[in-house]
Amino acid sequence: MNTVTENTEFWLDTVSIRQIRKPDLPGLEWGGEYKHFRRIYADAYQRVLKGLSLIWVAELHPVGLIGQLFIQLNCDRPELADGVYKAYMYAFRIRETFRSRGLGTLMMKTIESDLKRRSFSVLTLNVAKDNPRAQELYKRLGFVVTSDEPGIWSYPDDKGIWHQVHEPAWRMEKTL
Numbered sequence: 001m002n003t004v005t006e007n008t009e010f011w012l013d014t015v016s017i018r019q020i021r022k023p024d025l026p027g028l029e030w031g032g033e034y035k036h037f038r039r040i041y042a043d044a045y046q047r048v049l050k051g052l053s054l055i056w057v058a059e060l061h062p063v064g065l066i067g068q069l070f071i072q073l074n075c076d077r078p079e080l081a082d083g084v085y086k087a088y089m090y091a092f093r094i095r096e097t098f099r100s101r102g103l104g105t106l107m108m109k110t111i112e113s114d115l116k117r118r119s120f121s122v123l124t125l126n127v128a129k130d131n132p133r134a135q136e137l138y139k140r141l142g143f144v145v146t147s148d149e150p151g152i153w154s155y156p157d158d159k160g161i162w163h164q165v166h167e168p169a170w171r172m173e174k175t176l
């Protein structure tokens, strides 16, 4: 195990959970693992600049970005995010070495407080049906399943090649 992770309290206390800045964008690719999402990240960042989205990152010195969570405040699916009451979270990931040590929960609590300050009262998400551990985490945090989401979407990768994703999911919601 990485020595940084041996003392949970020490490293978790030094993690900075903050909103993204432009120089952070390459760090979201996690050294190439998520390079195929480069255009998605660039588009999301443009939405941040327009006030439509938020991108939260968790940074640990000297490691770099070890977590991320995207929020849509408004989108073309009002059942997910309506710009007033409902916000939608997605692309929530913690780097593997740092999982199951409380960082994900800390990020969720941070963004929930921020959304409340912005007067949002409902947080929505889609979680893959084959991801029971994440479902457990969300239940523990007070989310309940509200519907079924087909989970069909597509995206252009970093080379502009389109990919179809089929990831059946549960819609979960929490009153903030």
Ligand SMILES: CC(C)(COP(=O)(O)OP(=O)(O)OC[C@H]1O[C@@H](n2cnc3c(N)ncnc32)[C@H](O)[C@@H]1OP(=O)(O)O)[C@@H](O)C(=O)NCCC(=O)NCCS
Pocket (backbone or CB within 6 Å): 092, 093, 094, 095, 098, 099, 100, 101, 102, 103, 104, 105, 106, 126, 127, 128, 131, 132, 133, 134, 135, 136, 137
């Ligand atoms: C889900 C995730 C963001 C939670 O962050 P975290 O820092 O591990 O969260 P916490 O330490 O606060 O809570 C840990 C809980 O997260 C859940 N979890 C979900 N996927 C997990 C994974 N791959 N590894 C570890 N924990 C996971 C479990 O319920 C876990 O509880 P447990 O340790 O008692 O089993 C993180 O585990 C992760 O990046 N998983 C892979 C990507 C993913 O599934 N994202 C959610 C998409 S909807």
